[in-house]
Every structure is written in structure tokens, then in C-alpha cells.
Amino acid sequence: MIKRLARAALPADTEALARFLIGKIVVRDLPEGLVSGRIVETEAYVVGDAAGHARPGPTARNRSLFLERGHAYVYLAYGVSWMLNVSSETAGVGAGVLIRALEPLQGVAIMQENRGVERLRDLARGPGRLAMALRIDRALDGLDLCRPGPLWLAHDGHKAGAIGESVRIGITREAERALRFYVRGNPYVSGGRALNP
DNA sequence: AGTGCGATTGACT
């Protein structure tokens, strides 16, 4: 039984939300059907984070980070890959959680079509890949993920396994902080063995 | 108005 995540259930703190979202579900409503996956890897971009996109204050690109927690912040990285984030604080405060990897649950055939690959492990392992698998782009930026719509967050009673922590991937500023969280030993977590101790 | 550089991925040596 899958239920939509209520905003009140979301921790009102970025790092706590990043941990909380591990084991929760992202659901995408596409014309072909529902696509969903379990979150197995996140990164927190906390208040005042030098590595966070909210750092310069609200702009046209990052304004969704300043929405009340539970809204989508979607942006294009390297001109190539879309990134899905969940805003994480009260309205006016800029911070978010990057969703880095999903374990496919529902709509695998649709994900395979969106990604152009067959292997289950390659469908949503990595932030750009999961966005492609769920056909997420700028059109979903600013969306409320706690309301019915084309994309939302859900939970089923699943208990996540042991949570690992590490430094965040691919950043240079604030690179020493352990704000990446993942399910230990889960094959759908991005990075090789070195990143998943 | 021009420049530099990413919260990445996939192809290739």
C-alpha cells in the first residue's frame, strides 16, 4: 500500500530530510503509466552551504529551493543532465536535498524506453539517469511533491537497511562535509565500491 | 557582452 507523503511528515531540516527520504518512493505519472522507484541515495545541501545553489540568494534558476519544503527544484547540470531536488526548509529559506539514485519499482519498461538501456541497474543509478528514467525536466520545476500531480513523493511501510554516510560527490566547495546518505550494499546506489563502503 | 565552470554521463584508450 503506497501513500502520498504529507508535508507535515517531512522533517523541517535539510539533513534530517535527506536521511528521511532514504527508503521513500518517487512516483511519476506519465501518459504511458506510472513509474516509481525507491530512493536509495540522497545528498543534503543545507542552509548557508557554500556548495548549495541557494548560495547567491533567490534567482530565476534556483527560486524553487526557496519554496516551502516538499517542492521540486529541477535544474540542468553540465548542459546535459537534469537533477531532481526536494526543497527542504520553510518558505524563503534556500536549501534542498538532491535525489541521487532510485531502485526501480514500477514502470520498468517505461524507464527502459526513456533511458534507452535494458539493464535494471543502469536505469536510475545516478541523478541524471533517474531524471531521464522518470522523464523529469524543467517543466516540473517548482512542483509541489506533496500534492496530486505529475510527480510526487510516497511511502509504503518499507524499512531501509543500514544507512551509509560519505562526502558529497562531484563538488569542490564544502567538499569535506559528510552530507551524502545511501543504503549500504544496495546495488542501485551510484558510484563504485569506493563510494559505498 | 564575454568568460569560466559546474550537484554528470557515456564513449573511448
Next chain:
DNA sequence: GTCAATCGCACTA
């Protein structure tokens, strides 16, 4: 392991 693709934005002038 190395590296190009590709584009929007922040920053300098």
C-alpha cells in the same frame, strides 16, 4: 583511467 559534450548562470568589465 581519461575526456568531450553542452548550456545556463554567475561573475567580471
